[in-house]
Amino acid sequence: MIVKNINTRKVFFILFFLANLMVFAQDKLTPNDRNYTGIITEEDFRTGYTQDWFIKGFTDYKPNAKVLKKLKKPLKKHSIKVFMGTWCPDSRREVPKLLKILDEVGFKEKNIEIYAMDHSKSTKENYEANLDVHHVPTLIFFDKKGNEVNRFVEFPIKTIEKDILKIVTDQSYKNPYEK
CATH class of the missing domain: 3.40.30.10 (Glutaredoxin)
Structure with a gap:
């Protein structure tokens, strides 16, 4: 049961981190992004x-x-x-x-x-x-x-x-x- 909770926490943390990274990346478009201006x-x-x-x-x-x-x-x-x-x-x-x-x-x-x-x-x-x-x-x-x-x-x-x-x-x- 403890192992299952740790894995769930790790997965949640990784997903949370990736979601924030994607939101941040949308605000920082680069010249190689299709929607860049x-x-x-x-x-x-x-x-x-x-x-x-x-x-x-x-x-x-x-x-x-x-x-x-x-x-x-x-x-x-x-x-x-x-x-x-x-x-x-x-x-x-x-x-x-x-x-x-x-x-x-x-x-x-x-x-x-x-x-x-x-x-x-x-x-x-x-x-x-x-x-x-x-x-x-x-x-x-x-x-x-x-x-x-x-x-x-x-x-x-x-x-x-x-x-x-x-x-x-x-x-x-x-x-x-x-x-």
Whole structure:
């Protein structure tokens, strides 16, 4: 009878501990959780549930070398905020391409911020506040003074690297939703 009580107590303690751990874990989502919103990095994309689509999109994309050469210098005068959804087909298509382009032109990681959003296009920390983000992905380009220059929204007009080149060289560019 004593052995049975000890085993019951151990089982109860273990179940209690695991239940509390699961509740705590729900409050501490990480970039590899499907419902994560917030800052996410290229390294985060390469691990966990995002790695299959990210690595394939990144590896398979072959940006236009001539456009990359033109893009390298003017892009360095900008910072970028990316709002995307790990659940979104457009984000899954365009974000790996963007990061491949940035890697190939030597864009500094400190000049890009990537935010994972939920289905309602928001983040828990409200990173999108006052930035008018309605579609994902939205890539917002800023000058060195922090002023918005222009934005790429959801899909390219030509190709992503050609659209970015227009944005960072102050050429006329309107995203698909701009009037």
